[in-house]
Amino acid sequence: MNGIHPANAFNPAATCPDPQAARLVATAYDTIRRRYVEGRHQIGAAIIAADGKVYVGIHLEAMVGRFSVCAEMAALAAARLYTDQPLLAVAAVRHPKPSEAADARIVSPCGGCREVLLDHAPQIQAVVPQGEQGLFAALHTMLPIKYVGTKWTTQLPAQTP
Numbered sequence: 001m002n003g004i005h006p007a008n009a010f011n012p013a014a015t016c017p018d019p020q021a022a023r024l025v026a027t028a029y030d031t032i033r034r035r036y037v038e039g040r041h042q043i044g045a046a047i048i049a050a051d052g053k054v055y056v057g058i059h060l061e062a063m064v065g066r067f068s069v070c071a072e073m074a075a076l077a078a079a080r081l082y083t084d085q086p087l088l089a090v091a092a093v094r095h096p097k098p099s100e101a102a103d104a105r106i107v108s109p110c111g112g113c114r115e116v117l118l119d120h121a122p123q124i125q126a127v128v129p130q131g132e133q134g135l136f137a138a139l140h141t142m143l144p145i146k147y148v149g150t151k152w153t154t155q156l157p158a159q160t161p
């Protein structure tokens, strides 16, 4: 059921002037191109850690829509499964539906993902669409007054590259 749709072969990494952003977007794009299933997996994400390793995830649609899991969350879980390294940047790419006359495109993290990414990677940047380009933005600037609860009484481990 999954597969590559040749009609949607535009790689949105081409819109990223920064090589690291382009690498992340290309990886996210490749991930969702390989694993796309209409109605089940539509977005791929990639996160790069300070040691240069990249971790990927795909969106998991749920029958009860609010239980769907964003690709960024799947990539974050994959990263944290394998490394304690600081996480430097994230990118996500939406694959078009076969019925859409559209290219794959970079998508910004949703509000929920912004919260959770900042919980686990306070300095992380995201590749976001700005005009015709995919550019880095510091995620904390995209969620300036983040929720701060009392659940965690300890700080994250020191995050120095």
Ligand SMILES: [Zn+2]
Pocket: 070, 071, 072, 109, 110, 111, 112, 113, 114
């Ligand atoms: Zn999200």
